Amino acid sequence: MFKVTFKFESGEGVEAFAASGENLLEVARKTNVAIDAPCSGNAACGKCRVKLLSGALDSQKTRHISDEEYASGWRLACVSKITEDVEIMVPDIASAYKSRMKAADLSSPQEIKIFEDAKRDLQEAGLELKNSLSLIPVEMTAPTLDDTMPDVERLERAVAAATGIKRVRIPYSVLKELPDKLRQYEFQVQCVVRCTSRDVFVYDIYGKEETVRAGGLVVDIGTTTVSALIIDMLNGDILAKATTGNGQIRYGADVINRIIESRKPGGQKKLQDAVIKETINPLIHTMCRTSGLKTSQIYRMSVGANTTMNHLFTGINAEPLRTEPYIPAFFKTNAVFANDLGIDINPDAHIIIAPNVGSYVGGDITAGTLTSMIWNKPELSVFIDLGTNGEIVFGNQDFLMSCACSAGPAFEGGDISCGMRATDGAIEACTIDPVTMEPTFHVIGEEGQKPVGLCGSGIIDVISELFRCNMISPKGKFIREGKRIRHDKYGMGSYVLAFQEDAGSVKDVEINEVDIDNFIRAKGAIFSGIQTLISSLDFDVSMVDNVYVAGGIGSGINMKNAVGIGMLPDIPLEKFHYIGNSSLSGSYAMLLSAEAERKVYELARSITYVELSTTPGYMDEFVAACFIPHTNTALFPSVTQVEISG
Amino acid sequence: MFKVTFKFESGEGVEAFAASGENLLEVARKTNVAIDAPCSGNAACGKCRVKLLSGALDSQKTRHISDEEYASGWRLACVSKITEDVEIMVPDIASAYKSRMKAADLSSPQEIKIFEDAKRDLQEAGLELKNSLSLIPVEMTAPTLDDTMPDVERLERAVAAATGIKRVRIPYSVLKELPDKLRQYEFQVQCVVRCTSRDVFVYDIYGKEETVRAGGLVVDIGTTTVSALIIDMLNGDILAKATTGNGQIRYGADVINRIIESRKPGGQKKLQDAVIKETINPLIHTMCRTSGLKTSQIYRMSVGANTTMNHLFTGINAEPLRTEPYIPAFFKTNAVFANDLGIDINPDAHIIIAPNVGSYVGGDITAGTLTSMIWNKPELSVFIDLGTNGEIVFGNQDFLMSCACSAGPAFEGGDISCGMRATDGAIEACTIDPVTMEPTFHVIGEEGQKPVGLCGSGIIDVISELFRCNMISPKGKFIREGKRIRHDKYGMGSYVLAFQEDAGSVKDVEINEVDIDNFIRAKGAIFSGIQTLISSLDFDVSMVDNVYVAGGIGSGINMKNAVGIGMLPDIPLEKFHYIGNSSLSGSYAMLLSAEAERKVYELARSITYVELSTTPGYMDEFVAACFIPHTNTALFPSVTQVEISG
Structure with missing residues (x-):
């Protein structure tokens, strides 16, 4: 066994042990060190660049690493094997793609408008903005020697009286604490309930005087990016919003690679853990901190995700999606609860999964x-x-x-050498002067944020501008010369948007012909x-x-x-x-x-x-x-x- | 910290560490060493006898240990404090009360008759012996490029067609494995389902050709003894039966002491673990081995228990049961599933708890x-x-x-110095010769089993015979003399049923005036x-x-x-x-x-x-x-x- 030390630009480090011949990217994955490999480790994307600080690796040369870079220690993790103790520097750029979690600024009118618009549109279309969750006051007389009705029966009777619904369901999570809560609140309580035509389900019990918020969790599980909201189920207010990379990214950039990884031994569990334990649960905790809700106060969850993500999220074999006749496990399922998947919210929370339409329309x-x-x-x-x-x-x-x-x-920055998600440091808009060929761009982040890479909208702008300025041909090859245009020894052209000294990165921010071709x-x-x-x-x-x-x-x-x-x-x-x-x-x-x-x-x-x-x-x-x-x-x-x- | 070594007569041993002054019984409890303390450690019952092999204990003398016994190292664990490293011998007699798990011999007509009688009686009373669980064949056509219905929808449709019930519920446990199982069995399956008037719930999927048994678990949770059956839900056959002591016994012999223990910090969880993890789950595993069922093949469970046991089993605060106005948490609850309580059976198995009638009629x-x-x-x-x-x-x-x-x-052998449950070594029946005062008794167990103690029926016989033979007064005091009747230095009389040399125990099997008084x-x-x-x-x-x-x-x-x-x-x-x-x-x-x-x-x-x-x-x-x-x-x-x- 050899010792592998991963060091980060932040100064932190992680140690791992690896067998002789083990693949460095695999070691990083096992150690939960985020090194992106959108191509799933096939030396195709060149994203998994790391720098050797000490020791040696048995590592192939590839077109993604120049001779100078190789000489100064740069390697692709996916083609490197462990042969001795090594120290590895993992650049932030390598993990920028799986970027930091970002809590959105909810004071931004832009962020809010999209949901306000959605609400208005739905109402105009005649859909009532009302869900089945509500908060009801439930007042009971305390038991006496002459009135010895048990707690459950007492609560059931009171809830039935308050809602007019005869069948009352008290789940174990509520039952377990019932004697304590009823006595703590002297039988004067409020209940978070879900009323349907069939029954009323009691989610939680609060004191009569408590200010109660019943939260709902909304998650969009993208292949690359996961975004989430916590909302107030009682009035529709958005209480928190956050976004982060999908932790599955290290198992491949696209759904096909993810499915392949999930079929390896233990893979299904790994992929599910990557999106739930490493992605969604941390988002929930961040948003709960922002909004002041307890995780147990989130009583319902909805998920929008493509068909593959729906399978990997629920831990279901996704292989039939990619092999003829391409059959999903489900279009619609109604039977999944937070507790089943280990989502850190109320264990009885129902997970509403937006239905799939086919294997590739989810x-x-x-x-x-x-x-x-x-x-x-x-x-x-x-x-x-x-x-x-x-x-x-x-x-x-x-x-x-x-x-x-x-x-x-590509639209989310994958498959593009300097691509990244639309987060701090991403060039999101760009124009190019047709004469000087100098770029002018806007970078996401605070005033003075240096460019780190390009997000989807930035790439569209850059390619469109390169073509408008006659700098590239209709096939995407460079046809003008200039200080920002260069060709490597294989003849591949690129355009530098920001030289390293102006960039917030360890290398130039550029776009090359392979990127353009991918796009x-x-x-x-x-x-x-x-x-x-x-x-x-x-x-x-x-x-x-x-x-x-x-x-x-x-x-x-x-x-x-x-x-x-x-x-x-x-x-x-x-x-x-x-x-x-x-x-x-x-x-x-x-x-x-x-x-x-x-x-x-x-x-x-x-x-x-x-x-x-x-x-x-x-x-x-x-x-x-x-x-x-x-x-x-x-x-x-x-x-x-x-x-x-x- | 001192080292406490517990040694068993079997030769096995367990080590623990204890602080100076710590109570030996508490140390044993923490270490999961079974030392019975029906009186909950109040020096009242004299059951927690242990023998010092090396070292010393700060231990009171009590009426339960004679001077000779004290001199040879016998102590009550509940009144002993740790002051140095000690080696402690835990006699089997001390744990006979919480006896070995016993798988019943189902070939015994006696064992079976009671259930056959119950079935016959119920049928004669007009109750149909039919439950909601059934096994149905579900045959589907495999999907093709022209028939791309997803697995869930395909199964739902087929189950609805097979049962005539439109609403089909496929829980997460089944959903999770659905693509694999349907393909493994080429879409020719059988389902264990539960049909109600409202819907059909799919518990499990098997291949068309498999021999399927759908198990049910029956548990009687007594304060002292826990008995269980595994039955075939499809035909009512008893597949296995087993009995063991309730693991909660070390927290007290009666429900009041248990409730008191459960209110100590962490107590509710300890008491719940004692009955589920230490008692019921081992019974399940034993019976599954006997019957060849997988634990996941047990789809429903019923529980008969007194009101306190129902509370401690479900982990609910039982304190209101023993304080005015004596209110149970529930008479009837319908909302508890195996998964909620950590019972090792199918996670979706419903737990049917026989309803309580009051705090002390369960x-x-x-x-x-x-x-x-x-x-x-x-x-x-x-x-x-x-x-x-x-x-x-x-x-x-x-x-x-x-x-x-x-x-x-007392009826289960508690509060009686040589009392024990009705298991191997228990004297279960007895007659006494009025002239010679010699006993003749029957001991539970194989031919030649030596007596270890007395179970309830044995105690009734002995006391009845002692009175019939004019050996005790109506107040239970000895009024005749003989070689089997003796009095200790406090004047307390006792009758020896078996002297140590004839007994399977470390001391004489006897009954004394305190026992008789208790009874x-x-x-x-x-x-x-x-x-x-x-x-x-x-x-x-x-x-x-x-x-x-x-x-x-x-x-x-x-x-x-x-x-x-x-x-x-x-x-x-x-x-x-x-x-x-x-x-x-x-x-x-x-x-x-x-x-x-x-x-x-x-x-x-x-x-x-x-x-x-x-x-x-x-x-x-x-x-x-x-x-x-x-x-x-x-x-x-x-x-x-x-x-x-x-």
């Missing part, structure tokens, strides 16, 4: 479809969710069609998906009245630039609407409103799933879309380039 | 009342359950009255309870047609001797019936038959509880009954004594 889309409101309009609309997968729903109040395109993690394939997948779905019904994009774009790709998306790179169809810009994280807002709606919850189940049943891979013409559309903006420039009349006088 | 009595069948007869009957508490139900098909008498643990008070409590209950309605014992005696007091009870000591009323012997452990047989019936379960709830509602302590005349009755057979000998015309020619 609850994030059905929840998102709800808040896109496309189901409530006579006009044709397109709803696009730009996540690690891109999903598209097309239709109106009469029909809904959906498909999924395997865009990869072109991602945007090509989306565009060809839209085209195929619409034309499968003999419609045309010109007939589309609204395009709703959702996803955590930045605080917003420059629609002009998204059209400019040929990701979105070239229709008037006013038809585009960025609706934020619709999986989160849709799951929020499901928790807040019983009618919204029912509506999502109804939508899920009515959405027709189209499997693109078996749809004739899709592959041709995809290949044609893998240019900037498209091989058929007639489709993008508004996209123009600056003339550069040679 | 589910053991309501379940027992069911199988006593007194509720189904026009004639008046008395049902008596002789446990650590004695409970009495009196009535017929028109009314039922009940009361509880605090008999103490007289126990039998007095029972008799006065019966008298008070019957006369409270202006009835008379002569009007009673049947007396059903239940309890784990031996393989049977000699009714003539029980009348002879004045425990049972002096009515014709043919009116007495020993019905075994009716709490167990009643709980068995509740599990086996949904109608029997409903009947028990109905009985519980109809039983009127009489609080003896506040009933006028009870104390006088009790005092009058504390003689052999009674101060009023006219009540016992059949009881005669042998004339001894002086």
Whole structure:
């Protein structure tokens, strides 16, 4: 056994022991050291860079590490084997992708508006913003020698009288503390209850005079990013919001790699732990601190997630999703409780999982479809969710069609050498001067925050600007020279947005031809998906009245630039609407409103799933879309380039 | 810290560390060394005898240890403090009371008859022997590219079709394994389901060809003894039976001491662990080995226990039971599942707790009342359950009255110096020659088993015989001399049933005047309870047609001797019936038959509880009954004594 010491830029360190020949990335995973490997450790993405401080590793050279870098100790963890004691520096950049948890500033009107809009839209559509949870006063007379009714029967009778519902269910969690609480509060209590047509379920007991908040937890489990809210179930207020990376990221960037990892021995448990114990539970604790709620005061949870995430979250074998005939374990399940999964909230909390529609169109889309409101309009609309997968729903109040395109993690900064999630240090918007080729960009974070990498919206801007400035060809190859443009020894060109001395990173923040190529394939997948779905019904994009774009790709998306790179169809810009994280807002709606919850189940049943891979013409559309903006420039009349006088 | 080494007669040993001055019994409890202390460590019962092998203890002398014994190292653990390193021998006799787990011989017709009788009686009373659990074949077509229905929806549809019940509930435990099991069995399965009028709950999935047994667990939680069955829910067969001491015994012999212990810090959890982790779970594992069932194949559980045991078993504060106005947490609860309590069976198994009637008449009595069948007869009957508490139900098909008498643990061998449970080594029956005063007895166990102590039925016989042979006075004092009768230096008389050389014990097996006094008070409590209950309605014992005696007091009870000591009323012997452990047989019936379960709830509602302590005349009755057979000998015309020619 050899000793492996991981050191962080923060100065902290972790020690582990490894057998001779063991893979460094595996050792890091076992030790819970966050080294990202979006490609699941296949030396493809070059993200798992670490620096050797002492000792040696049996490590291949790859195109991701230059000779100078190799000489100064840089290695890819995924191709390094342990042969002796080593000290390893894990740069923050390597874990920026799985970034720090971020509690959102709820005073920001932008953050709140999206949920206020969702509430208004649902109400206008006639859905009542009322859920089954309520707080009721329950006053009882204390027992005496002449009135010896037991506590349970006394409470049942009083709750039945207060609610008018005869069947009262007192779960073990409440039963267990009943004699203590009733006596502590002298039989003058309030109960958090859930009333249905069948029965009333007692979740909790408080004193008559206590100020009670009944919390609900909303979680959007993205393949890359997990976002959550704690809401007040009684009035719909958002009490806390937070976001973090999905802890599963170290098992691969996309759902296919995750499924493969989950099938290794113990993998299902590992993947489930990564998203629950390492991701969701810490989010809950952070938000409970912010909002002053106890975890046991969260009585209901809703989840918006793609089909694979729903399987890995519930710890269910996801292999049938990726092998013919591609069968999910469930579209809808009603039987999962917090206690089953070890979610740190009230053990009896029901987990409402937004229903799946197919193996690649999941609850994030059905929840998102709800808040896109496309189901409530006579006009044709397109709803696009730009996540690690891109999903598209097309239709109106009469029909809904959906498909999924395997865009990869590029929109969330994956598969891009300097890509990162939309968090502090991410370039989220950019323009380039066509003459000087100097960039001007906006970085997420406080005043003076240095750029660390690029998030999705930033990448769209940069590529669109590079093309507009005639710096890259329609195939994404650099065709101008300049101090920010360089080529490595293999001939691969790149554009430097910030040199290391100006960057908050250990290397230059740049975008290279491989990144651009990855992004072109991602945007090509989306565009060809839209085209195929619409034309499968003999419609045309010109007939589309609204395009709703959702996803955590930045605080917003420059629609002009998204059209400019040929990701979105070239229709008037006013038809585009960025609706934020619709999986989160849709799951929020499901928790807040019983009618919204029912509506999502109804939508899920009515959405027709189209499997693109078996749809004739899709592959041709995809290949044609893998240019900037498209091989058929007639489709993008508004996209123009600056003339550069040679 | 000092080292305390506990050595057992078996040769095994356990080490512990203790602070100076720490109580030896407490150290043993913490170390999980079974030293019985029925009196909860108050130097009252003399059961916690241990022998010092090396070192010294700061230990009081008590009447329970003779000078010779003290000199040779015998001490009471409860009055001994640690002052240095010690080696302690824990005699088997000290743990005989909390005896070895005993798997019953199910080939014994006696063991089976009691349950067969219960089944026959219930059927004759018109109760159908059918429960809600069943095994149904569920055959599905495997999914294809043209039939992509998910697993959950596919199973729900097939189960709904098979049962005719629309609402199908698939719990997380089944959901979690669903894709694997359906594929393993190629979608040809059988399901263990529970069908109610509202829905069908899927407990488990098996292959079409598998032989499936759906188990049920029946547990009688006595204060002293815990007995259990595993039954086949599909046909009612008893698959295994086992009995052991209640692990809570080390926290006191009676319910009051247990409640007091449970209110100490961490006590509620300790008492719950003692009965579940140390008692019930080991019983389950033993019985699963015997029957070849997996623990997860036990889908439902029923519990017969007194009100205090029900509280301590469920981990609920029992203090309100013993303080005015004496309020239980529940009569009936429907909301407890195996998973809530950590019972090692299927996590979704519902725990059916036979309902309580009052703080001192619990589910053991309501379940027992069911199988006593007194509720189904026009004639008046008395049902008596002789446990650590004695409970009495009196009535017929028109009314039922009940009361509880605090008999103490004497009937199960507690509070008696050589008392023990009815297990190997217990003298269960005895006669004494009036002339030679030599005893003839029957010992439980294999041929040649030496006597270790006395169980309840043995004590009744011995005391009845001592009185019949004119060896003791009506007050229980020795009035004859002989080689088996001796008096200690305090003048206390005793009768030796087996001298040490003939006994399977470290000392003589004897009964002394304190034992007899304890037993007289126990039998007095029972008799006065019966008298008070019957006369409270202006009835008379002569009007009673049947007396059903239940309890784990031996393989049977000699009714003539029980009348002879004045425990049972002096009515014709043919009116007495020993019905075994009716709490167990009643709980068995509740599990086996949904109608029997409903009947028990109905009985519980109809039983009127009489609080003896506040009933006028009870104390006088009790005092009058504390003689052999009674101060009023006219009540016992059949009881005669042998004339001894002086």
